[in-house]
Amino acid sequence: MFNTDGVLKSLNEVQGVHQAVIVGRDGFVINSVGDMEADSVGAVISTAIGAIEAMGRDCKQGTLFEVMAEYNGGVVIAAPIGTDAVLGIVADESANLGGVRFVVKKSMKELEKVM
């Protein structure tokens, strides 16, 4: 197991965040912290990010850094970690989006080092 516990824990401590998960590109969970069904979250995040990357590729937009989907109940953020994994964050509507994205951006550097 990679040493990602601390990063995921700090992400999960942000106001409104319910799940912080690292999944392989195949959608199988590598590590997760939160109160949701991590396997289900991981599976949909891996397929979603694959589709979003294909959209960027076909629209000639280059490499994906991050994707954020807003819903009436909250947000889902996903960001590739290198070529083999994806970070996913699920937060409710009480979350400070700027705060969540700041922590995600800060965490990505640490995750890319340990993955």
Added chain:
Amino acid sequence: MGSHNILDIAHVSFLDIIRASIVQLGAAATKGIMIRNAIGAAEKIPEVAFDTLDDFVTSIDSAANPVTQVEGKAVHYGKGLFGLPVCPFAASISDYKQVYGGLPDDYHKITDDFNREGKVTSDLKVGHGAGVSPFCSVHQPLRGALRDRISIGGKSISILQLGCKSGSGEKGLAQQWIDETEFTVEEVNKVLDDNMCCYAIKVEA
């Protein structure tokens, strides 16, 4: 092509959906979907308890064996070493080739990803070199996951994918899983000479 030159369009559609998924979601995500579907299918198979490995082997002939029910009749070479003469996806591949002349170029990406070190493939003891086509990402995890549906002598079992052979005759071996058995690479190769798939069943202590 099926009997009377009737093409099974379900086969062709299935293979086309996989190709589209590789393009739209990526090979790894597609492989993950295939594996999760396979595990889900295995979980729907009723549990079966065999008294001995011989009983397990005997049940192959009557197709009362859960493994036989999902892949067809395997041949037992003794001590839990099995060969499967016909790949369950052979008809699908054949039908697709009848239409398009060959499998899609992108298919190798799934095979490559399936053979990489991975959490779920390590757990199920599949892949790791034993994948020779994208369909191994369905077949091998499906059979591997059946370990949770089968007991022998009241004990749990493990099912190890030792090797596989493509339609063109190319063999893929999983050295890591062969090393966990009493069988040699030569024995596995010999089984694959007459079969498309080679696996071992171990009764846990």
